[in-house]
Every structure is written in C-alpha cells, then in structure tokens.
Amino acid sequence: MEEQQRMDEKEWADNPRLNAWTAAQAASFATCSPFDRGGWDFSVESLDRLEDLLRRRFTSYEDITAAHDTQLVTLAAWYLGEVHIRHHGAQWQCRPEPDPQGLGNDQPYVTVPSDRADEYPPADDDPDEDGRPLTVPAHELDALFLRGPDHRLRDTLNRYQPRDR
Numbered sequence: 001m002e003e004q005q006r007m008d009e010k011e012w013a014d015n016p017r018l019n020a021w022t023a024a025q026a027a028s029f030a031t032c033s034p035f036d037r038g039g040w041d042f043s044v045e046s047l048d049r050l051e052d053l054l055r056r057r058f059t060s061y062e063d064i065t066a067a068h069d070t071q072l073v074t075l076a077a078w079y080l081g082e083v084h085i086r087h088h089g090a091q092w093q094c095r096p097e098p099d100p101q102g103l104g105n106d107q108p109y110v111t112v113p114s115d116r117a118d119e120y121p122p123a124d125d126d127p128d129e130d131g132r133p134l135t136v137p138a139h140e141l142d143a144l145f146l147r148g149p150d151h152r153l154r155d156t157l158n159r160y161q162p163r164d165r
Contacts, residue, residue, distance in 0.1 A: 018094035025078035061145040077137035088160040133159035
C-alpha cells in the first residue's frame with residue numbers, strides 16, 4: 001500500500017467526526033432500551049440476538065432504512081462493528097468530512113488496518129488492489145431484509161478468513 005494511502009487511512013481511522021460518533025454510541029449503549037437490559041457481551045452469539053431484535057422491530061428494507069437515524073439502528077450498527085473489531089482486530093473508519101458529492105459514502109465502516117493488508121491479498125480483478133475485508137454495518141442491517149431469512153449478521157464475520165494466495 002502506498003504511503004499516501006496509509007496516511008489517508010490514519011486520518012479516516014482517527015478524526016473528530018468518527019471519534020465523536022463512536023464515543024456517542026458507546027456512551028448511550030448501556031442506557032438505550034433494549035440494550036440497557038444487559039446480556040450484550042459483543043460475542044458472535046449475541047449477533048443472533050441483535051438480528052432477532054431487528055427482525056421483530058422492522059419488517060422490510062424500507063422500514064429499516066427509514067429508521068437509519070434512530071438511536072436503535074445507529075446503536076445496532078455500532079454494535080455489529082464492535083463485534084468485528086473485538087473478534088477480528090478490525091478498526092472503525094469514516095470519511096473525515098461529509099461526502100462533498102452527497103453520494104452517501106458517509107457511513108462509518110470497519111476494515112482491517114493496512115499493516116495487516118498482506119493477510120488479505122487482492123483478487124485478480126480488484127482495481128484497488130486491496131483485498132482487506134470492509135463492512136459497512138448499517139448496510140448489513142439493511143441487507144437482512146434484502147437477502148432473506150437465511151442471511152445472518154454473524155455471516156459478516158466470515159470475511160476475515162484469509163484467502164489463499
């Protein structure tokens with residue numbers, strides 16, 4: 001990975017916008033219903049509980065996308081990202097400033113830090129030549145209602161299995 005890419009990644013992984021978002025989620029996590037009832041231990045198994053909660057609360061892609069700015073959905077996305085971080089050493093990243101083109105590329109995401117990029121070689125057809133797994137937790141919550149009942153949040157963790165070279 002080129003030096004400029006590494007510098008950009010550091011800025012995307014540590015900036016006031018991202019730091020404020022993650023701090024706000026962590027601070028409100030223990031006091032937001034239903035998370036205030038305990039049992040949320042950031043385990044892989046707890047993703048099944050999160051998924052059940054979301055499937056009970058929302059019935060369609062349209063329902064959950066309309067609720068993206070609610071505390072429940074925002075915390076659910078943060079929780080999913082935190083499971084990725086705690087189990088696979090991913091890190092949060094986010095554009096330091098809102099997308100000037102308004103293309104919606106503003107959601108925080110998790111990916112493996114660049115110093116571990118050699119664990120994830122790019123696919124032959126990867127124009128960015130970056131094979132690291134990248135997950136936008138909010139989009140994965142939406143995908144529960146697009147991919148059907150067999151799609152599971154825990155499946156997003158499979159992305160961290162290194163590919164053969």
